[in-house]
Amino acid sequence: MKGTLSSSPVSVYENVTKEQFLHFIHPKREPALLRGVDIGECTSKWTSEYICEKVGVVGVKVHVSSSPQMNFINKNFLYKTLPFDELVKRASTPGCAKKNHFLVPGEFYYLRSVGFDRRGRDTADIKKQFPNLAGDIRIPDFFDENCFFSSVFRIGSPGVQLWTHYDVMDNLLIQVQGRKRMALFSPSDALNMYLIGDKSQVLDIDNPDCHLYPKFILSQRYECIMEPGDIIFIPALWFHNALALDFGVAVNVFWKNLKCDLYDKNDPYGNKDLIPANRAIQMVENATKLLDTLPHDYKDFYIKRMISILETKILKSNEEGQF
Ligand SMILES: O=C(O)CCC(=O)C(=O)O
Ligand SMILES: [Fe+2]
Structure with a gap:
């Protein structure tokens, strides 16, 4: 059984x-x-030819898949290294x-660009990995530069x-070339998301399987189409969830909105849970x-008791407006 989901527009703000x-x-x-x-000159300058010429044959590690819907559950993609210009040619030329x-x-x-050393604390920084392009894009100064993360x-590909x-x-996700549908x-x-870690198991958000994910259609979806130049x-x-409607070039900037010491220092991608949150999840596990160690029926009963403790906690923090 497939379900449908209505969506609300993302609020639009001009200038x-x-x-x-x-x-x-x-x-x-x-x-x-x-x-x-x-956002600078990138919207007019960053044609496929221009970015190929500026970056050249530098090797980049890319996700490659036979399917446009990249799927982390059965890992239907491989990581392959390609010269940058070859990647752009293959992705942009039908x-x-x-x-x-x-x-x-x-x-x-x-x-998805990465830092030079992904095992360490090195995060992606276009100024470092793509210095010949970085000057063309002006990242809005909408946050304190000490909070910059990557x-x-x-x-x-389209x-x-x-x-x-x-x-x-x-x-702030800056769409430079191509249109993109964001949900x-x-x-x-x-x-309602059926999470495994930071990812939702609902892969086909437009035709979700309602038997496997019955609560997904209860969620409120927000949607917009990004045009080149939009943020x-x-x-x-x-x-x-990002769906590329065309060949796409984008840059996004992540920054820390909370006190720096709450964030995991060893987080190359910006997706590790905050230190207290991560500890709390570990404790639940x-x-x-x-x-x-208990028989099945006892285990089931005490898991339900734990859920009721957590449910009460959600209601309380909602009342306090802190959720
Ligand atoms: O635009 C995309 O392809 C994905 C963007 C994204 O996940 C992000 O900016 O965090
Ligand atoms: Fe993301």
Whole structure:
């Protein structure tokens, strides 16, 4: 059984200034589509030819999949290294990935840039990994520079859909080339998302399987189409799913909205839960393991008791407006 889901538009704001963003948009903790913000010359300059010429043959690690819907559950993608210009040619030229491919003709590509050393604390920074392009993009100064976490270059084939997930940082996603459909869900819908870690198991958000994921259609979906030059503000913890309608070039910037010491220092992607949250989740996991020592019916009963403790906690913090 397939279910359908209505959606609400993401609020659109034109020609937003730093002051307007800080006073009216950021405090709402809701996604916002920002139009007409000065992002520099990249919107006119960043043609496929230009970015190929500026970056050249530098090797980049990309997701490659035979399906446009990249799926983390049965990992229907591989990581492959390609020269940057070859990636751009294959992803932007219809038919190009038909001749040269890793998996199947017409395969799909997605680049999410990373820092030089991903095992360490090195995060993506376009100024470091793409210095010849960084000067063309003006990242809005809508946050304190001490809170900057990373800036990520994203390139993808038309049709690529990135699974629904949340990040723990506030985010400005700047769409430079191509259109993209963004679907978002509030953190308050977390129980309807069927999460595994930071990712939703509901892969086909347009035709969700209602037998497997009956509560998904209860969630409130927000949606917008991003045009080149648009920026979307995605507050930390908001679930998002990106569907590229064209060959896409985007840059996003993550920053820390809360006190720096709450964030995991070893987080190359900006998706590790805050230290207290991560500890709390570990404790719940340990608590359920502890119950493994009891017979099934007792375990079931005490898990339900734990759920009722947590449910009461949700109601209380909702009343206090702190949820
Ligand atoms: O635009 C995309 O392809 C995905 C964006 C995303 O997940 C992000 O900016 O956090
Ligand atoms: Fe994300």
